[in-house]
Amino acid sequence: MVKQERAARTRQALIEAAAAVFAEEGFAAASLSTISRQAGVSNGALHFHFASKNALADAVEAQACERLARITATAPARPLPLLQRVIDATHALMDALAADTVLRGAFALACEPTRPRQGSPHTHWQHWLEDILRRAERNGALARGIRAADTARTLTAATVGFAVLGADDPSWLGRTHMTALWNTLLPGLAPRQDLPRLRTTGSHPTPPPPHPHPRP
Amino acid sequence: MVKQERAARTRQALIEAAAAVFAEEGFAAASLSTISRQAGVSNGALHFHFASKNALADAVEAQACERLARITATAPARPLPLLQRVIDATHALMDALAADTVLRGAFALACEPTRPRQGSPHTHWQHWLEDILRRAERNGALARGIRAADTARTLTAATVGFAVLGADDPSWLGRTHMTALWNTLLPGLAPRQDLPRLRTTGSHPTPPPPHPHPRP
Numbered sequence: 001m002v003k004q005e006r007a008a009r010t011r012q013a014l015i016e017a018a019a020a021v022f023a024e025e026g027f028a029a030a031s032l033s034t035i036s037r038q039a040g041v042s043n044g045a046l047h048f049h050f051a052s053k054n055a056l057a058d059a060v061e062a063q064a065c066e067r068l069a070r071i072t073a074t075a076p077a078r079p080l081p082l083l084q085r086v087i088d089a090t091h092a093l094m095d096a097l098a099a100d101t102v103l104r105g106a107f108a109l110a111c112e113p114t115r116p117r118q119g120s121p122h123t124h125w126q127h128w129l130e131d132i133l134r135r136a137e138r139n140g141a142l143a144r145g146i147r148a149a150d151t152a153r154t155l156t157a158a159t160v161g162f163a164v165l166g167a168d169d170p171s172w173l174g175r176t177h178m179t180a181l182w183n184t185l186l187p188g189l190a191p192r193q194d195l196p197r198l199r200t201t202g203s204h205p206t207p208p209p210p211h212p213h214p215r216p
Numbered sequence: 217m218v219k220q221e222r223a224a225r226t227r228q229a230l231i232e233a234a235a236a237v238f239a240e241e242g243f244a245a246a247s248l249s250t251i252s253r254q255a256g257v258s259n260g261a262l263h264f265h266f267a268s269k270n271a272l273a274d275a276v277e278a279q280a281c282e283r284l285a286r287i288t289a290t291a292p293a294r295p296l297p298l299l300q301r302v303i304d305a306t307h308a309l310m311d312a313l314a315a316d317t318v319l320r321g322a323f324a325l326a327c328e329p330t331r332p333r334q335g336s337p338h339t340h341w342q343h344w345l346e347d348i349l350r351r352a353e354r355n356g357a358l359a360r361g362i363r364a365a366d367t368a369r370t371l372t373a374a375t376v377g378f379a380v381l382g383a384d385d386p387s388w389l390g391r392t393h394m395t396a397l398w399n400t401l402l403p404g405l406a407p408r409q410d411l412p413r414l415r416t417t418g419s420h421p422t423p424p425p426p427h428p429h430p431r432p
């Protein structure tokens with residue numbers, strides 16, 4: 001392994017260890033020596049890559065935003081109704097929060113009062129929701145009277161809430177809870193004629209639908 | 217002022233100072249000497265009343281639960297449709313979070329990974345939502361196919377999200393954002409014939425006073 005490659009691996013191990021410690025202990029309580037120990041590197045190596053705990057947190061957030069961007073980027077590429085893409089992206093985000101330490105660490109950082117909000121994945125997420133829901137509004141894919149910006153804010157708040165509650169009780173990150181949200185939200189959100197082709201469980205064939213949508 | 221009265225005042229000042237510091241700096245970063253200084257009492261007085269930072273946090277949460285209980289207790293007493301009571305309680309909670317340091321401090325504590333979830337006001341809030349929405353479901357005050365438990369979870373998550381996002385940007389705690397949530401949610405949630413008499417802005421003719429919890 002060449003030197004550069006080894007450095008990149010060390011950096012990545014530090015980001016993942018930091019994310020895990022931020023998620024488990026919180027940013028303020030997280031110690032740099034716990035992070036370097038968990039990454040399997042020396043304190044010196046940590047300080048070579050990151051000048052401070054804030055620099056580490058910035059790196060966790062930047063990487064979480066990249067991962068979130070991959071989730072939202074795949075959504076519009078699929079030949080599906082716009083609202084189905086939103087539903088699918090919310091499920092994909094919950095799956096990712098359950099499985100991906102970096103994303104979970106970044107969402108935990110967003111609760112930290114001393115951290116700036118700018119680099120947070122919440123902001124990226126809200127902007128993506130606003131964009132796709134505005135397109136849906138223009139295309140007549142939202143029910144009459146429903147405003148894209150309102151819906152984007154509601155979904156952002158609910159997602160942030162799921163992430164916070166899921167940090168303590170992982171069932172909040174499961175498909176059941178997000179499907180329940182869509183079962184509640186969708187009947188008012190989508191034009192009546194679109195409801196039969198929208199799946200609140202997400203369009204992925206794998207998980208069986210725990211709450212089949214009862215409305216016509 | 218008799219001794220007992222003075223002790224109660226000191227205790228209350230400590231709870232409010234602790235809540236403010238938890239909300240501003242986070243639980244882990246909060247120092248006991250900052251809290252006692254902000255309460256205007258000595259470190260000795262703090263330790264006389266509270267054995268640890270966790271004991272202070274427990275007291276903040278207990279008092280927040282009492283205040284939340286007052287919000288939810290007034291809601292069912294009013295001669296209003298059940299869903300209107302839920303709408304009103306969500307607005308009252310946001311008003312209280314904007315105005316009441318103790319409630320805000322307790323919601324901030326709920327983000328803290330090392331704190332137990334049991335005493336959190338979230339739990340009280342979710343149970344209240346479940347109860348009143350089940351009553352609404354039984355009384356035909358929810359649209360066909362809408363489940364009380366799903367709606368309670370969605371509203372809990374959204375409220376927690378509003379509180380987290382509002383810690384950084386207070387506009388999330390304003391009536392506009394919560395009204396936007398209800399504008400999105402209500403058309404699918406309420407039976408069609410009930411919609412004209414439900415007000416997503418809340419049934420209060422004027423916004424409630426900035427301090428809905430007058431202290432004794």
